[in-house]
């Protein structure tokens with residue numbers, strides 16, 4: 001008799017964190033059904049959620065460890081591969097722990113990520129552990145921690161439905177976070193006004209009541225200009241500023257230099273658009289800011305984030321439902337990866353490495369001798385590898401060859417290592433560069449938790465066995481730690497649940513999350529300090545998370561992109577995601593999603609295309625100072641003249657062949673993925 005069952009889980013793609021049920025037939029995942037009772041998606045789902053399971057049982061799953069010899073992979077036993085990895089990690093970290101680095105996987109459950117940072121810190125004694133938030137929401141963590149004292153979304157997703165005005169900047173949520181986009185549509189149905197600022201006339205912009213087309217990388221100028229208009233019209237919240245914040249006068253002094261005419265010149269938006277947006281936001285009783293990677297992926301990404309925080313504090317739009325600063329996190333568990341301490345500056349629960357007392361606590365708890373000094377960020381690790389200063393890199397489920405800026409630089413850096421270890425489901429572009437590949441279990445094959453963008457920690461459940469030969473991530477890392485000499489009793493778990501109990505012990509923000517409370521569709525939001533705390537999403541209600549409880553205004557000048565168009569490279573490139581893909585390793589292996597959009601394209605404004613003699617769908621050459629690609633042109637009025645866009649998913653015409661890894665944000669170490677100078681040419685003949 002055929003056995004069918006439903007197993008609750010959470011979508012593994014964007015940070016919205018929709019609830020799904022696996023449909024399991026005779027022990028194999030054969031489909032998904034959206035979870036009707038789930039508070040985030042309420043039984044709805046986007047194409048990625050609907051068809052994104054199709055990669056799970058593909059024949060090209062990795063099932064045997066691989067070791068590279070003379071440039072070719074050969075199959076190896078688990079014992080041989082684990083010994084090789086453990087011996088190399090031990091040899092190099094004994095010599096100098098700074099020569100070893102770890103990338104954690106922001107798509108993996110919290111428990112795996114916690115173990116990745118524990119392997120780095122406990123077995124190798126290094127603080128060099130980071131993950132892809134560095135090049136997506138690193139500026140959010142840095143910027144909101146500086147202004148509000150906590151680097152996370154301030155409100156729950158449903159809060160947006162109570163807003164009177166929604167100011168959405170650098171976020172195409174209808175494609176990148178569709179089920180959050182649905183909540184914006186519901187807010188509009190409730191009467192909210194939607195203002196969208198974006199260089200592209202995106203599906204989200206098309207829903208707006210007011211659309212502001214503006215130049216990539218001029219966000220601080222736009223926001224300063226709006227704040228000056230608010231101050232000129234006496235729309236600031238004086239009581240909130242006086243009682244809840246500090247640094248206002250310094251911020252005001254800078255903002256008052258940004259006359260709307262000057263701002264219109266910098267941003268190329270109109271005076272009327274800027275003025276209307278400022279007055280609408282300033283006059284609203286409840287106004288919410290929504291942003292995403294259009295704000296963060298710049299060489300001044302943290303400034304952009306802090307400028308959003310300034311605007312919210314200026315008008316008292318924080319700490320109430322329908323308001324707040326709401327960054328939409330990219331990957332399904334990128335919030336969790338930050339929370340778990342996969343950061344060179346933070347242990348689990350944002351306990352600071354640089355604080356000696358905190359490091360002493362962890363040294364005692366872990367039995368280590370870690371320095372109270374932050375390690376290298378992801379970008380710094382890659383640069384150190386390039387310079388020959390990093391010898392071993394352990395990449396857990398990330399694909400930096402595709403996703404990091406400047407692919408040539410990334411490949412050179414990886415080739416320079418003594419050993420690259422990649423723990424993966426598939427032979428990705430990065431795995432191709434590895435010396436050792438370790439086949440891991442994936443989504444649907446393990447228990448654990450994901451944390452979505454509104455800090456909701458949600459349980460996922462195992463629906464089928466991993467393919468024979470693949471191992472659970474945390475078990476792989478436990479085996480390596482033990483082979484490196486860590487006593488088994490200090491690095492041993494029977495289940496993901498046991499790992500979560502250790503997380504609760506180490507991080508007060510999770511202390512109240514017992515399994516019974518957590519394993520419900522509603523789950524729990526952090527901070528969750530005790531088992532009787534309601535653990536609700538709204539933050540900064542009465543005070544900010546800084547020790548003195550005050551929000552801190554920042555005085556910020558407009559800086560603009562590091563690399564600007566010139567005669568040789570006259571167009572400004574931005575990079576994006578599309579509805580049907582999420583990076584590549586998983587969605588391009590889902591037949592239905594792959595059939596929707598099979599390859600990349602470059603969006604170019606109709607006038608620019610005419611000037612260059614380029615036709616729609618024509619294959620063109622796009623080049624920058626870093627490299628060149630050939631790619632189909634998509635000629636459209638939906639992008640600002642002078643700006644071009646390439647989705648980042650497709651390695652055969654990879655946007656990151658062109659992007660710039662030299663220009664990074666000093667405050668967050670974000671590289672400038674959303675702005676570099678390129679040229680586009682017709683291919684003759």
Ligand code: SF4
Nearest residue numbers: 011014018046049179
């Ligand atoms: Fe998955 Fe995001 Fe789509 Fe929800 S909106 S189904 S989390 S990709």
